[in-house]
Amino acid sequence: MDASKITFAEIxxxxxxxxxxxxxxxxxxxxxxxxxxxxxxxxxxxxxIRLSHLQGIVDDCGKNSPTLRKLKVLFNVMYSYAMKNDVCSKDYSEFVDIGKYKDRNPNKNEHTTFSKEEIEKLWNVVNHDEYMQIPLVLIYTGLRVGELWNLKTEDVHLADRYFEVTKSKTDAGIRTVPIAEKIAPFFEHWLSKNTEYTFTNRQGGQFKDRNFRDSYWQPTMDLLNFEHKPHDTRHTCISLLTENEVDDKIIRKIVGHAGKTVTETVYTHLEIDLLIEAINKI
Structure with missing residues (x-):
């Protein structure tokens, strides 16, 4: 590289x-x-390029905080690469300030649920990357994110459209969960990998909390300009079921909420059919 001539685009x-x-x-x-x-x-x-150029892009682009975070990450990796190759000697990216725009998000959800528009946007990009299926799996199952990580292939009964949660943070969380027709192809895709856990990281191993959030969840949220935590998917599932007038007892069974009348962990085929019918409404 000729450091005196190489451009940002070439880097x-x-x-x-x-x-x-x-x-x-x-x-x-x-x-x-x-x-x-x-x-x-x-x-x-x-x-x-100087700090004023980088900061000017941040100040003038009018983007929300998720996009600004990705922009700063881009600056960081560009300078890391440039310095490694002796293109520059000072990293101006570390001084870029995006903190003052942390509340600049006119589209920010005041509630924790995904809007119908956001769900549609997820469906529109779902074929870009298999990990973009994960938010939709969580929305259409009501799983806690830890329950997703712990779901083993042997506990999924795809032909019968349900799976068993055998490890959860609460006793009520141990339950049978229906698989909505909309996301059945996702389960089929992941089950074809023949791994111990149904949904896995790129190495085929079990997800870990920080790695899942930083390397899988947040990149998808940044790409779509969403400000959501994984748990928001669970609230969304409950909201959609309620909106479609699903009986509260059925909702509690699906998402694993404790209730005075919900103590069963083994369901009859008739009950499973009712759960499947309910989840297919959303």
């Missing part, structure tokens, strides 16, 4: 060529979206 091209084969499609989309915001510096010589 991005060289870095992405090396890096993209090793990351998820959702992360790739996130980086590309952030790069598109950098039109003012794309053709600048990288060594000539």
């Amino acid at each position: 991005y091209e060289k870095w992405s060529t090396e890096h993209f084969p090793n990351i998820s499609q959702s992360n790739i989309h996130g980086y590309n979206a952030a790069y598109k915001l950098c039109t003012d510096i794309q053709h600048m010589v990288f060594a000539d």
